[in-house]
Amino acid sequence: MSEQSRLMLVVSPLMENSPAFDRAAALAKASGAALHIVAFDYLEGLATASMVNEQALEQMRLGYVERHRQWLEEQARPLRKIGVQVTTEVVWVERPLQEILIHLKEQPMAALIKALEYESPLSRLMFTPLDIHLLRECPVPLHFVSHVQHALPRKIVAAVDPFHCAGQYKSFNDRILHEAAKLASTCNATLDVIYAHDLSSISADEFGFDNASAFFSSGTAKTLFDAQGDAFRELAERNGIPPERQHMIMGNPTKVLSSYADAYDIDVIVMGRVGHRDIGRLIGSTVEHLLYKMPCSVWVVSPEELAE
Structure with a gap:
């Protein structure tokens, strides 16, 4: 990895830490790469809340995205202190695959890092x-x-x-x-x-x-x-x-x-x-x-x- 390379860490929409954070930070620090942390948010309950006031619903979505952005910034702060160049981003999207591929096309990355999400065999069949x-x-x-x-x-x-x-x-x-x-x-x-x-x-x-x-x-x-x-x-x-x-x-x-x-x-x-x-x-x-x-x-x- 070159000093100009970037790593992309895709994190959960649930504002929870995972070993992927530590692995991404360690790799970025060791390689001198920049780290871009992105969350693709979509909460079914919030997205489909049965509220008459659509404007209020939109404010709730924006509020969640902003809280998540602030949370990511809190996770990034100690990484910046050890010399890792970190940027954060939160996107509200129901199907993140295409957004991830677009990100990788528009912002070339040396690697994509993600916590493995376990799925049961039955779930994978469905x-x-x-x-x-x-x-x-x-x-x-x-x-x-x-x-x-x-x-x-x-x-x-x-x-x-x-x-x-x-x-x-x-x-x-x-x-x-x-x-x-x-x-x-x-x-x-x-x-x-x-x-x-x-x-x-x-x-x-x-x-x-x-x-x-x-x-x-x-x-x-x-x-x-x-x-x-x-x-x-x-x-x-x-x-x-x-x-x-x-x-x-x-x-x-x-x-x-x-x-x-x-x-x-x-x-x-x-x-x-x-x-x-x-x-x-x-x-x-x-x-x-x-x-x-x-x-x-x-x-x-x-x-x-x-x-x-």
């Missing part, structure tokens, strides 16, 4: 939460903060997948490692790299086999595993990752990454994502599945060629 929308559409690195042990991360893991049939994402692994290394350098944190190798996700017909049993009994599976091990080591070495920081683990990526993060007290896992049409197959496809299961915060990177 409607798509804001966090998932952001995961799919945010054009800048997106940091979902949860389970914070340290305001400034100490242990960071980058999740990569050197196996791609589409050349469109050939350099994406390097981009993920570049972003992870930059974050680790900013935080003076350790950086490990994991490749969760899951043969069960590979389609047999991609390699000219009529069925999966022929694929696995042919010895192609072992050959592929060895080849991907070589590709993973070459990728890691190309990006300056020492052998002791490289981990290739067989298994379902969701289980491998969550178990590793829990076992080694990881603060942040850096992952890639692609267009959600390819969910379940390409690099970063496990992000949506992992988001609510990880025992640490998640830093999501999108390919430059897919970002608008």
Whole structure:
């Protein structure tokens, strides 16, 4: 992050603090970036209050927005005292996604930071939460903060997948490692790299086999595993990752990454994502599945060629 970069922290409309405040402040301080804190307010009860006097209702809305603005300024004051350049903003809007995307287009940010809002599986089936929308559409690195042990991360893991049939994402692994290394350098944190190798996700017909049993009994599976091990080591070495920081683990990526993060007290896992049409197959496809299961915060990177 450059000294001129800016971080955007999206906060709750309920005037409540969260670990995301501490994480955003720590990252801004460590990187020398400015911090823009914005709240997209909309309270259903207040917005639809059954009052005859529309002018009085509007005054209530304006009053709430002003109180929230003052509250944000109170949170910003101690950050300014430690040298962080902070600006605050409150916007009354029912659907914040488009406003967030407009903000990011009009005010380029180095990253968007937000507390992860837990949603039950049933709720996610009924409607798509804001966090998932952001995961799919945010054009800048997106940091979902949860389970914070340290305001400034100490242990960071980058999740990569050197196996791609589409050349469109050939350099994406390097981009993920570049972003992870930059974050680790900013935080003076350790950086490990994991490749969760899951043969069960590979389609047999991609390699000219009529069925999966022929694929696995042919010895192609072992050959592929060895080849991907070589590709993973070459990728890691190309990006300056020492052998002791490289981990290739067989298994379902969701289980491998969550178990590793829990076992080694990881603060942040850096992952890639692609267009959600390819969910379940390409690099970063496990992000949506992992988001609510990880025992640490998640830093999501999108390919430059897919970002608008």
